[in-house]
Structure formats: C-alpha cells, structure tokens
Amino acid sequence: MDVFENIRTRAISGAFAHGEKLRAEVLRNDYGCSASTVREALLRLAALGLVEFQEQRGFRMPEYSEARQHDITQMRIMLETEGACRSMRYGGVAWESRLNAAHHKLSHIESRIAAMGPTEELAQLWMAAELEFHQTLLSACGSDLLIELHLQVYNRYRQIKAEYDHTFQHVASNIREHHAIVDAALSGDETAMRQRIFEHFERHLIPGRPVSVRVDALV
Amino acid sequence: MDVFENIRTRAISGAFAHGEKLRAEVLRNDYGCSASTVREALLRLAALGLVEFQEQRGFRMPEYSEARQHDITQMRIMLETEGACRSMRYGGVAWESRLNAAHHKLSHIESRIAAMGPTEELAQLWMAAELEFHQTLLSACGSDLLIELHLQVYNRYRQIKAEYDHTFQHVASNIREHHAIVDAALSGDETAMRQRIFEHFERHLIPGRPVSVRVDALV
DNA sequence: TGCATTAGAAATTTCGAGATTTCAAGGAAA
DNA sequence: TTTCCTTGAAATCTCGAAATTTCTAATGCA
Structure with a gap:
C-alpha cells in the first residue's frame, strides 16, 4: 500500500478536518508502517501545499478561510x-x-x-x-x-x-x-x-x- | 545547517549537472548528517519539481531540453x-x-x-x-x-x-x-x-x- | 491574582543498522 | 551472436531506538 498516495487521497476528500493535527505516530497505525514512512509522505504533501509543516511542530491540515x-x-x-x-x-x-x-x-x-x-x-x-x-x-x-x-x-x-x-x-x-x-x-x-x-x-x-x-x- | 535549504540552493545554482544522479549516501558527507536526512530533503525537492524521483531508483537532476x-x-x-x-x-x-x-x-x-x-x-x-x-x-x-x-x-x-x-x-x-x-x-x-x-x-x-x-x- | 520558572511528559527529528530491490557482469542455452 | 538466467555488489527503503525540542502544568515569587 502506497502511504503517500493514500494519505493524499484522504487529505483531499475530507477525511481530515480543517486545521486538524496530523501525527505520524497516530497515522502509522492505519498503515502498519513506521512513523518515519508516514513522516516522509507528509513532507511530500507539505511541499504540494496539501498539508502545512512547521519545523519542530509537526503537520496540520490547512485552515479554512x-x-x-x-x-x-x-x-x-x-x-x-x-x-x-x-x-x-x-x-x-x-x-x-x-x-x-x-x-x-x-x-x-x-x-x-x-x-x-x-x-x-x-x-x-x-x-x-x-x-x-x-x-x-x-x-x-x-x-x-x-x-x-x-x-x-x-x-x-x-x-x-x-x-x-x-x-x-x-x-x-x-x-x-x-x-x-x-x-x-x-x-x-x-x-x-x-x-x-x-x-x-x-x-x-x-x-x-x-x-x-x-x-x-x-x- | 539546513540541509533542505542548502541542497535547494545548489540545485538551482548549477552545482549539479543536468541529469546527474543524487545519492543520499554521497551528499551526507557534505553535511555530516545521516542519509535519511538527505533523503528527506530530496523528497521535498522532488515534490517541487527541482529533482526527479523514481521509486526504488533514487533521485536525479532533471534533464535539459x-x-x-x-x-x-x-x-x-x-x-x-x-x-x-x-x-x-x-x-x-x-x-x-x-x-x-x-x-x-x-x-x-x-x-x-x-x-x-x-x-x-x-x-x-x-x-x-x-x-x-x-x-x-x-x-x-x-x-x-x-x-x-x-x-x-x-x-x-x-x-x-x-x-x-x-x-x-x-x-x-x-x-x-x-x-x-x-x-x-x-x-x-x-x-x-x-x-x-x-x-x-x-x-x-x-x-x-x-x-x-x-x-x-x-x- | 498575575507572572515567570521549571520539571516532567509528549511530540518531533535524527540516526545507523538491517531488509529489500535494482543494477551489472558473467555464463549457459538457443 | 543474441537472449535469458544467475549471482554478487551496490543502492534504496524501512524501521525502532535514541536525541532533541516543544508543550503542559504545577510551583514559587511578587
């Protein structure tokens, strides 16, 4: 299962709420992989603007406005x-x-x-x-x-x-x-x-x- | 030192040749960090189109055309x-x-x-x-x-x-x-x-x- | 009370080892 | 010769533990 692709789909289809925090340690349970693998996927999504990333503060969904x-x-x-x-x-x-x-x-x-x-x-x-x-x-x-x-x-x-x-x-x-x-x-x-x-x-x-x-x- | 920022600068200022292969194990020497950290930076650059990424085949600079x-x-x-x-x-x-x-x-x-x-x-x-x-x-x-x-x-x-x-x-x-x-x-x-x-x-x-x-x- | 400090907990990031996959060279069969 | 397979080496990817940083809330002081 492709973690990146799967999280991307969830991120654009409303599976996460606006502004929701995305913790690698939590998401890993959905995929049975390590937190590093999830982190990697989230970083790529952040580069595409689908997720927000702050150094040392993790990932969240963008706020609605x-x-x-x-x-x-x-x-x-x-x-x-x-x-x-x-x-x-x-x-x-x-x-x-x-x-x-x-x-x-x-x-x-x-x-x-x-x-x-x-x-x-x-x-x-x-x-x-x-x-x-x-x-x-x-x-x-x-x-x-x-x-x-x-x-x-x-x-x-x-x-x-x-x-x-x-x-x-x-x-x-x-x-x-x-x-x-x-x-x-x-x-x-x-x-x-x-x-x-x-x-x-x-x-x-x-x-x-x-x-x-x-x-x-x-x- | 911010590895991502540094590699990005090199990638847009001609430090790597068009089509050149970018190996995390090699680049790590320039930064004194682990290959995983370099890999993370390269994945982010790939999402921005500054580096090409193929699964299981690593990273290279885009070809010129x-x-x-x-x-x-x-x-x-x-x-x-x-x-x-x-x-x-x-x-x-x-x-x-x-x-x-x-x-x-x-x-x-x-x-x-x-x-x-x-x-x-x-x-x-x-x-x-x-x-x-x-x-x-x-x-x-x-x-x-x-x-x-x-x-x-x-x-x-x-x-x-x-x-x-x-x-x-x-x-x-x-x-x-x-x-x-x-x-x-x-x-x-x-x-x-x-x-x-x-x-x-x-x-x-x-x-x-x-x-x-x-x-x-x-x- | 209000504010600053700090200790503990929780989250994030880094790391190197081990598992997996690709690549390259040599050899066998057609 | 060409094609296919084998095999060892090299590169890539995954993982969980350890190091670092942020967050929380409780304490002390004014």
Missing part, C-alpha cells in the same frame, strides 16, 4: 481557461472526442446522483470522473508544467471544498455548466470558453472581491 | 504578467516605491557586473537581488497562491538557466529590460507592462513555437 478559497478558485479559473483555450487551438478532433468521452462518463454519474441521491460509491466515482474531465480539458495544451500546476491547484480546491462536495447541492447546475464547456470547445469560440469556465466557478468566489479574469467582452 | 525551457519560460511570463498587472491595480504608491528600491539594488549590482565582469560574490548577490526584484513585482497582487506558484516556476527557471546565468552575456539588455518594466509600472499602463515582461523573456523561447501570451495590441 474564504480568502483562501477565493484565491484558489481564481487560480483554477486562470489555469483552466488558459489550458482549455490552448487545447482548442492545438488539440484537434482527437482532443474533442476525448473531451466528449470524459464528459459523457461524468454526466452519466452526475445524472445518477441527481436522480437517486449521493451514495459513498457514487461520490468516489464522481471525484475521479470530475478530475478526469477537467484534466482532459487541458490535456492538449502542450504544456506539461501547466498541467502539473493545475493538478496542484485542483487538489487544493478539492481539499477546501471537500465537505461542500459531499452534499452535491449543485449537481443540476454542474451538469449544465459542464455541458456548456463542452459546447464551447466544439464551437471553437475561445471567448465563449472563457465565459463558460468563469461561470462554472463563479459561485465559489467572494462576491464583490476584485477578480482578475480575462473574459473578453463579457456581456 | 529546449522544450522544457520554453515551457517554463512561458509559464513565468504568464504568472508574472498576471501578478504584475494585479500589483499595479492594487499596490498603490507603497508598492511602486518598494519596486523602485528593489530595482535600484538590482541595477547597482548589474552595473558592477557589466563594468568589472562577474565574480563569484557578485553572482551570489545578483541571484538574490534578481529574485527579490521579480518577487516585488508580484508582491501586491493579493494572491498568496500566485506568489507561491511563481516561486516554484522561478526556481525551475533558475535551475535550467544556471550555466547560462553564470556567463552574464546579457547584463546590458537585462539592465534595459528591468528598467523598462519599472517604467511601465510607474506609468500604470498594463498593456505596456505585458509587453515589457514578454520582451524580457522573449529570447528564452523557442523561435517559431506557438506562444500563448496575452500582449494586447502588440505593435
């Missing part, structure tokens, strides 16, 4: 619009069909959640499919670094929204918004793509706080 | 234009004077290098002053995350350009370009700022390769 959520959301908007627009330019038909496939898988799961309510199993499937959809959106952008930084920001976003996600309040709007993004991709209209991505995230920004997003002639 | 340099440069342009423009909007006079101060310090060092040629000591001072200048440029952007990601990308940039930096071929143009950036900041013209930052990095892009940069009415 509206400002932090706004910041992370704005960065996701920036990286995803940039990546999606580049994919539109360079990706061609191959990318369009991959995006379609990823969207199909995701919307199937979202429909089931909308219809029969969230179960633990559906939530797991949704997490994976949502990530895959947004990664596919950027997959043809031609920049490994953009993709890597996006994954970092995506994970922090999931982490901060973990409890929110679990309720699936906005499945209906999510379905619409994901659909609108795919439409924009197929239409080849970059301005439309920027707007659709912005709209997808808009409700997670702090109203009134300045936002720096290029939307080009937002109506 | 033109494509990688282009990618990193493009991301620096993107993050720095965004951050600089936000600083222009939110930073006010306080930011302008901090930028002026940082620029003054940097250009003083660059002038000395231009005049009397590079020494090891001047190179060290330049590294610190250059980072401080570019960080000051973003310092009033209002986004901790943007600043954090920029530092990551900045470090990868320094790492890949380490030998190039050491020659100081372009001190003269650097002085001009840094000056132009400060001018744009004081003039409050965001379009000019985007252009000046692009020009500062232009020579490190692969000619002809598509670039996605918003420059707004580049003449």
Whole structure:
C-alpha cells in the first residue's frame, strides 16, 4: 500500500478536518508502517501545499478561510481557461472526442446522483470522473508544467471544498455548466470558453472581491 | 545547517549537472548528517519539481531540453504578467516605491557586473537581488497562491538557466529590460507592462513555437 | 491574582543498522 | 551472436531506538 498516495487521497476528500493535527505516530497505525514512512509522505504533501509543516511542530491540515478559497478558485479559473483555450487551438478532433468521452462518463454519474441521491460509491466515482474531465480539458495544451500546476491547484480546491462536495447541492447546475464547456470547445469560440469556465466557478468566489479574469467582452 | 535549504540552493545554482544522479549516501558527507536526512530533503525537492524521483531508483537532476525551457519560460511570463498587472491595480504608491528600491539594488549590482565582469560574490548577490526584484513585482497582487506558484516556476527557471546565468552575456539588455518594466509600472499602463515582461523573456523561447501570451495590441 | 520558572511528559527529528530491490557482469542455452 | 538466467555488489527503503525540542502544568515569587 502506497502511504503517500493514500494519505493524499484522504487529505483531499475530507477525511481530515480543517486545521486538524496530523501525527505520524497516530497515522502509522492505519498503515502498519513506521512513523518515519508516514513522516516522509507528509513532507511530500507539505511541499504540494496539501498539508502545512512547521519545523519542530509537526503537520496540520490547512485552515479554512474564504480568502483562501477565493484565491484558489481564481487560480483554477486562470489555469483552466488558459489550458482549455490552448487545447482548442492545438488539440484537434482527437482532443474533442476525448473531451466528449470524459464528459459523457461524468454526466452519466452526475445524472445518477441527481436522480437517486449521493451514495459513498457514487461520490468516489464522481471525484475521479470530475478530475478526469477537467484534466482532459487541458490535456492538449502542450504544456506539461501547466498541467502539473493545475493538478496542484485542483487538489487544493478539492481539499477546501471537500465537505461542500459531499452534499452535491449543485449537481443540476454542474451538469449544465459542464455541458456548456463542452459546447464551447466544439464551437471553437475561445471567448465563449472563457465565459463558460468563469461561470462554472463563479459561485465559489467572494462576491464583490476584485477578480482578475480575462473574459473578453463579457456581456 | 539546513540541509533542505542548502541542497535547494545548489540545485538551482548549477552545482549539479543536468541529469546527474543524487545519492543520499554521497551528499551526507557534505553535511555530516545521516542519509535519511538527505533523503528527506530530496523528497521535498522532488515534490517541487527541482529533482526527479523514481521509486526504488533514487533521485536525479532533471534533464535539459529546449522544450522544457520554453515551457517554463512561458509559464513565468504568464504568472508574472498576471501578478504584475494585479500589483499595479492594487499596490498603490507603497508598492511602486518598494519596486523602485528593489530595482535600484538590482541595477547597482548589474552595473558592477557589466563594468568589472562577474565574480563569484557578485553572482551570489545578483541571484538574490534578481529574485527579490521579480518577487516585488508580484508582491501586491493579493494572491498568496500566485506568489507561491511563481516561486516554484522561478526556481525551475533558475535551475535550467544556471550555466547560462553564470556567463552574464546579457547584463546590458537585462539592465534595459528591468528598467523598462519599472517604467511601465510607474506609468500604470498594463498593456505596456505585458509587453515589457514578454520582451524580457522573449529570447528564452523557442523561435517559431506557438506562444500563448496575452500582449494586447502588440505593435 | 498575575507572572515567570521549571520539571516532567509528549511530540518531533535524527540516526545507523538491517531488509529489500535494482543494477551489472558473467555464463549457459538457443 | 543474441537472449535469458544467475549471482554478487551496490543502492534504496524501512524501521525502532535514541536525541532533541516543544508543550503542559504545577510551583514559587511578587
């Protein structure tokens, strides 16, 4: 069992509370390994911003704050619009069909959640499919670094929204918004793509706080 | 002595060759600590992309490639234009004077290098002053995350350009370009700022390769 | 009471030995 | 010759104990 991978999953899916202390000596029991191995995993997570580390004071989960959520959301908007627009330019038909496939898988799961309510199993499937959809959106952008930084920001976003996600309040709007993004991709209209991505995230920004997003002639 | 910090500095200042293998058992001699401590530092560097890590196969420095340099440069342009423009909007006079101060310090060092040629000591001072200048440029952007990601990308940039930096071929143009950036900041013209930052990095892009940069009415 | 000190407990970090895995060279079979 | 296997050496990873630092709370003093 990969300790790093497993703790990472827990850290972005709400298994730990915001601000909770993470003690290697405690977590080791979950994995039957030594504290050093857990410590190693936590250090790597800290470098990725999923865990906070203070010398001689151990590890804790990041605290929640509206400002932090706004910041992370704005960065996701920036990286995803940039990546999606580049994919539109360079990706061609191959990318369009991959995006379609990823969207199909995701919307199937979202429909089931909308219809029969969230179960633990559906939530797991949704997490994976949502990530895959947004990664596919950027997959043809031609920049490994953009993709890597996006994954970092995506994970922090999931982490901060973990409890929110679990309720699936906005499945209906999510379905619409994901659909609108795919439409924009197929239409080849970059301005439309920027707007659709912005709209997808808009409700997670702090109203009134300045936002720096290029939307080009937002109506 | 902080092993992590020290190895990080070496990794971005050309002390290790591209693709070189980094063995904990070897590096421990430089620090008089155990291999585990070195290993811990290397894992953290790997999470930041400054070192590559393969399970059971240890650590090595990233290989050089033109494509990688282009990618990193493009991301620096993107993050720095965004951050600089936000600083222009939110930073006010306080930011302008901090930028002026940082620029003054940097250009003083660059002038000395231009005049009397590079020494090891001047190179060290330049590294610190250059980072401080570019960080000051973003310092009033209002986004901790943007600043954090920029530092990551900045470090990868320094790492890949380490030998190039050491020659100081372009001190003269650097002085001009840094000056132009400060001018744009004081003039409050965001379009000019985007252009000046692009020009500062232009020579490190692969000619002809598509670039996605918003420059707004580049003449 | 309020504040500083300090002793004990708890948590964090370092360490080197041992277990595991990969690498490299030589030899056998096709 | 080429490919596959064997084997010893080298490198990597894991572990729990020991050393260090921080935290807690009880004590003494003003």
